[in-house]
Amino acid sequence: MQTYESDANIGNIKILAVDMDKTLLTDERVLPQGLDERLDKLADAGIVFCPASGRPAPKLEEMFEGIKNRLAFCPDNGACVIYRGSYIYKSNIDVELYQQVLNRASEDPRAVPVLCCFDEFYVLARDHQYHDEISVYYNTINYVDSFEGIDFESNKISVFFPGYDAEPAFRETYSPEFSDKLYVTNAGREWIDFMNLGVDKGAGVAHLCEHLGIDIADAAAVGDTYNDIPMLERVGHSFIVDNAEEHMNVHAKWRIPSNNDGGVLTLIDAILAAR
Structure with a gap:
């Protein structure tokens, strides 16, 4: 090269x-x-x-x-x-669509879902143990008991993988399930990101x-x-x-x-x- x-x-x-x-x-x-x-x-x-x-x-x-x-x-x-x-x-994601991703990631024991709302970010209270890692990338983190009912303007969902297994999770789970609805991409071995198609x-x-x-x-x-x-x-x-x-x-x-x-x-x- x-x-x-x-x-x-x-x-x-x-x-x-x-x-x-x-x-x-x-x-x-x-x-x-x-x-x-x-x-x-x-x-x-x-x-x-x-x-x-x-x-x-x-x-x-x-x-x-x-x-x-x-x-x-x-x-x-x-x-x-x-x-x-x-x-x-x-580019804002439809609320129903980002709720589908959040629900799926919330059920995945490997995953720590993060809803990105430009200046505010939402993470499940159960995942507070990963605050130090997540706060490297996100400033104002709001910990919530559930994502249910949240309908804020959002342009991205990120999912953190503390076990550094984002790549197999992307290939085996998240790309097959969501790539027809959203652009799904690996951001290294720790993260999968979801944005609108295009x-x-x-x-x-x-x-x-x-x-x-x-x-x-x-x-x-x-x-x-x-x-x-x-x-x-x-x-x-x-x-x-x-x-x-x-x-x-x-x-x-x-x-x-x-x-x-x-x-x-x-x-x-x-x-x-x-x-």
């Missing part, structure tokens, strides 16, 4: 959409040193930086607190898109391009795992980090250094140098 230096048109990139966990973030889940000044340079060059993640908007914006109004965000695997502090796209990170980046009048051929994406595939296959410039799993090689054109080696920083430097 070719490295990023082989992208002859890297200087044409106008949007850079980047996955967070194991892509931009180090294995310690922190932003790489030197990112802030590079994001300033991207903004000055008119290039839009867009964190694209299964994480919800509040957590994403919190990580870029000082400059969030200069960025775009593609949270919840593309189920909403934010540009400079304002929502430009939302919603994914690739669609989210496409909505951003449309809003800004930018050809998606001039958009770039960086990722490492399953839920990054739709955006990697949709943009004109697709990159995976060196720590991505081998099965991701067929979904991107170029490779950059690993998350722990500042791969995204290296790519930003290459983009700016080619301008």
Whole structure:
């Protein structure tokens, strides 16, 4: 697989959409040193930086607190898109449909279901023992005895698997049962996410391009795992980090250094140098 230096048109990139966990973030889940000044340079060059993640908007914006109004965000695997502090796209799931998923996951002893309602999140009281793990991704968590009767505006259901068995659960249970009704995707070995059909990170980046009048051929994406595939296959410039799993090689054109080696920083430097 070719490295990023082989992208002859890297200087044409106008949007850079980047996955967070194991892509931009180090294995310690922190932003790489030197990112802030590079994001300033991207903004000055008119290039839009867009964190694209299964994480919800509040957590994403919190990580870029000082400059969030200069960025775009593609949270919840593309189920909403934010540009400079304002929502430009939302995709809400039908209440009856998300109740079906919540009921199924509530019956699964492997699963910890989370209802995502943009700024508020709902988890069963029985699963409070997993608060430390869940709160990494969700801020305002409301613990409820039952999901019955809840009818809040929601754009995503996430299911956490403490046993790191999300992949077999996806293959054996959740994809067969729900993929005809919802877009179901693995977010690593710990999570399965459910959004409306047609919603994914690739669609989210496409909505951003449309809003800004930018050809998606001039958009770039960086990722490492399953839920990054739709955006990697949709943009004109697709990159995976060196720590991505081998099965991701067929979904991107170029490779950059690993998350722990500042791969995204290296790519930003290459983009700016080619301008």
